[in-house]
Amino acid sequence: MAKYCREVQEWIEEEIEKPVDEWIEKRVKKCKKKKCKKWCLCCNKWFCWIETTFEKVVKWVVVTVGKWVTRTVCEVVHTTLDIIGLFLGLIFSIPLIGRLIKELWNLISEVANRILGVLDLILCIFGVSWTKKLRICIIILRDEKNTPTSTPEKLKPEIKKAQEIYRNAANIHLIVEGIYTVDNASPSSNLDVGCGFNGWIEDLGLVGSYYERVANSKCFDSNSQRLTGWAAPVIVFAVRSVTGTAAGCSLGPFSDYVTIEGANPECLAHEIGHACTLPHNSEKNNLMNPTCGGTKLNKLQKCILRNSRHVTFI
Numbered sequence: 482m483a484k485y486c487r488e489v490q491e492w493i494e495e496e497i498e499k500p501v502d503e504w505i506e507k508r509v510k511k512c513k514k515k516k517c518k519k520w521c522l523c524c525n526k527w528f529c530w531i532e533t534t535f536e537k538v539v540k541w542v543v544v545t546v547g548k549w550v551t552r553t554v555c556e557v558v559h560t561t562l563d564i565i566g567l568f569l570g571l572i573f574s575i576p577l578i579g580r581l582i583k584e585l586w587n588l589i590s591e592v593a594n595r596i597l598g599v600l601d602l603i604l605c606i607f608g609v610s611w612t613k614k615l616r617i618c619i620i621i622l623r624d625e626k627n628t629p630t631s632t633p634e635k636l637k638p639e640i641k642k643a644q645e646i647y648r649n650a651a652n653i654h655l656i657v658e659g660i661y662t663v664d665n666a667s668p669s670s671n672l673d674v675g676c677g678f679n680g681w682i683e684d685l686g687l688v689g690s691y692y693e694r695v696a697n698s699k700c701f702d703s704n705s706q707r708l709t710g711w712a713a714p715v716i717v718f719a720v721r722s723v724t725g726t727a728a729g730c731s732l733g734p735f736s737d738y739v740t741i742e743g744a745n746p747e748c749l750a751h752e753i754g755h756a757c758t759l760p761h762n763s764e765k766n767n768l769m770n771p772t773c774g775g776t777k778l779n780k781l782q783k784c785i786l787r788n789s790r791h792v793t794f795i
C-alpha cells in the first residue's frame with residue numbers, strides 16, 4: 482500500500498470528514514435542544530431530524546465513499562507509476578547517457594513544477610503560507626566490511642532538528658518516508674564522494690548509477706513521485722565521507738538525492754535546502770550558510786523553498 486495514498490486519505494479524514502462530522506453533530510445537538518411545538522405534534526423537531534439525517538446521508542455518499550474511491554484510484558495509479566518508475570530507473574542508471582537523461586529530466590520537472598506552483602509563490606510573497614509537506618527517504622550505505630555508515634538512532638537528532646527548522650522557518654512539515662540500510666557493502670566510490678563539479682561528474686558515472694538503482698528499490702514506494710518530480714521525496718544517502726569542508730553535498734535541481742556523512746549528519750537540513758534549489762547564503766545564522774549551523778531563512782528563500790517540486794500541499 483502506498484504511503485502517499487494513505488497520507489491523502491488521512492488528509493481527507495482530518496481536513497474534510499472530521500469538520501463535516503463536527504458540523505453535523507452540532508446540528509443534531511441543536512435539534513435536540515429545540516422546544517417541541519405541540520400545536521403541530523413537534524413538527525419542528527421532526528423536520529430538523531429529517532434535515533440532519535439527509536445531511537448524514539449526503540456526507541456518507543460524498544465524503545466517506547469519495548474518500549475510498551480516491552484511495553482505490555490513488556493505489557492503482559500509484560502502483561502502476563511505481564512499476565513504470567522502476568523500469569525507467571533502469572534506463573536512468575545507465576552510466577553517462579542514462580544519467581544525463583535523468584539530470585535533464587530532474588531539471589525539466591523542477592522548472593515545470595515551479596511554473597505550476599506560481600500562484601502559491603505569489604501568495605507566499607504576499608505573506609500567505611499554509612502548511613506544506615516535504616518528504617525525505619533515507620538510505621544508509623554499508624562500508625567494505627559490511628558495517629553501516631550510520632544508524633537510525635544516530636540520525637534521529639538531526640532529523641528532529643531539520644523538522645523544527647523547516648516548520649519554524651517555512652511552515653513545512655518534514656516527513657521521513659523511511660530509513661533503510663542497504664543489504665550489501667556499497668562501492669568505495671559511493672562511500673567517499675566528491676562535491677561540486679566532481680560530484681556532478683560522479684553522478685554521470687557509476688556512482689550516480691548505483692544511487693539510482695538503490696533509491697529505486699529501497700524507496701520503491703516513491704518511484705511514481707520521483708517520475709514526475711511532484712511531491713518527490715529527497716533521497717538522503719548516509720555515506721562515509723564527503724570531500725571538502727562540508728559534511729554533505731547536493732547537486733541541487735540536477736538530482737533528487739543528497740549525501741550526508743553518516744557519522745556526522747549535521748548537514749541534513751542544509752542539503753535538503755540545496756535539493757530544493759536554495760543556494761548558499763553568507764548570513765551566519767542562515768540555514769544555507771556553508772557551515773551547516775544556521776536555522777533561519779529569509780522571506781525570498783522561504784518562498785523559493787516552498788515553490789520546489791519536493792514541497793507540496795498533499
Ligand SMILES: [Zn+2]
Nearest residue numbers: 727755761771
Ligand atoms: Zn552547502
